[in-house]
Amino acid sequence: MDDQVVLEARGLSKNFGALQVINDVNLQVRRGAIHSIIGPNGAGKTTLFNLLTGFLKASSGRVIYQGKDITDLPPFKVARMGMARSFQITSVFPELTVHENVRVSAQATQAHHYNFMMNYKRLKQAETKADAVLASIGLYEQRDQLCKNLSYGDRRVLDIGISQATEPQLVLLDEPLAGLQAADHERLVGLIEDMAHSMTVVLIDHNIDIVTSVSHVITVLNQGQVIAEGTPEEVKGNPKVQEAYLGGV
Numbered sequence: 524m525d526d527q528v529v530l531e532a533r534g535l536s537k538n539f540g541a542l543q544v545i546n547d548v549n550l551q552v553r554r555g556a557i558h559s560i561i562g563p564n565g566a567g568k569t570t571l572f573n574l575l576t577g578f579l580k581a582s583s584g585r586v587i588y589q590g591k592d593i594t595d596l597p598p599f600k601v602a603r604m605g606m607a608r609s610f611q612i613t614s615v616f617p618e619l620t621v622h623e624n625v626r627v628s629a630q631a632t633q634a635h636h637y638n639f640m641m642n643y644k645r646l647k648q649a650e651t652k653a654d655a656v657l658a659s660i661g662l663y664e665q666r667d668q669l670c671k672n673l674s675y676g677d678r679r680v681l682d683i684g685i686s687q688a689t690e691p692q693l694v695l696l697d698e699p700l701a702g703l704q705a706a707d708h709e710r711l712v713g714l715i716e717d718m719a720h721s722m723t724v725v726l727i728d729h730n731i732d733i734v735t736s737v738s739h740v741i742t743v744l745n746q747g748q749v750i751a752e753g754t755p756e757e758v759k760g761n762p763k764v765q766e767a768y769l770g771g772v
């Protein structure tokens with residue numbers, strides 16, 4: 524297998540009863556890319572993310588990550604293999620501080636040993652990691668604030684920090700810009716571009732201008748099928764894509 528392919532879907536399908544939501548999807552995500560998945564509402568983007576990360580069981584087909592078949596693994600095992608995920612809905616704990624939210628995430632990837640000294644050392648490592656992540660995402664100043672008091676834009680940035688704290692090799696971001704003011708877009712896009720220096724990024728977003736400006740590769744889903752794939756220019760100029768977006772189907 525091509526070791527530049529970090530994540531692959533092979534003939535992936537999912538149906539809910541009679542409704543076929545993902546239909547024979549083949550996808551190859553290359554190491555270090557920002558690879559976006561776009562498509563009209565209900566195209567199956569989030570379902571595809573759920574299949575890739577073990578949150579849903581495929582009806583048929585396989586998911587291969589770093590050369591290993593992860594199709595039947597539960598999400599926590601997929602996460603331990605270095606695949607992180609953010610959700611459409613912000614996933615911070617509102618009653619914890621900014622620092623605590625990131626630290627909990629950093630701790631979640633550590634092995635557990637019931638040894639007091641070891642636990643103390645690991646806690647310190649997680650604290651240091653959390654502070655480094657907060658500095659890199661520009662939230663260090665808000666370190667001790669309760670998350671419920673953060674602005675919505677800061678919460679979305681923190682979501683990304685939470686996924687970074689696990690030191691993933693691949694991160695899947697589901698609509699990280701959803702609900703953000705235009706003023707916060709630039710901040711998030713900068714973060715996504717920074718992330719891509721050290722990991723592979725798979726992105727779902729509805730903001731076509733932003734997706735086309737940050738992505739190396741775009742896959743277009745419509746009614747559960749891949750209808751186009753290529754560079755932003757290739758995809759933009761594809762008549763099938765224009766038709767899907769203009770409601771021609």
Ligand SMILES: Nc1ncnc2c1ncn2[C@@H]1O[C@H](COP(=O)(O)OP(=O)(O)OP(=O)(O)O)[C@@H](O)[C@H]1O
Nearest residue numbers: 539542544562563564565566567568569570571729
């Ligand atoms: N658990 C489920 N049971 C039944 N149908 C589902 C389930 N989850 C999703 N669907 C259906 O699958 C289709 C695809 O949904 P999905 O959320 O994956 O699309 P999407 O492309 O992410 O949409 P959006 O852009 O609106 O977020 C929709 O018709 C949805 O109603």
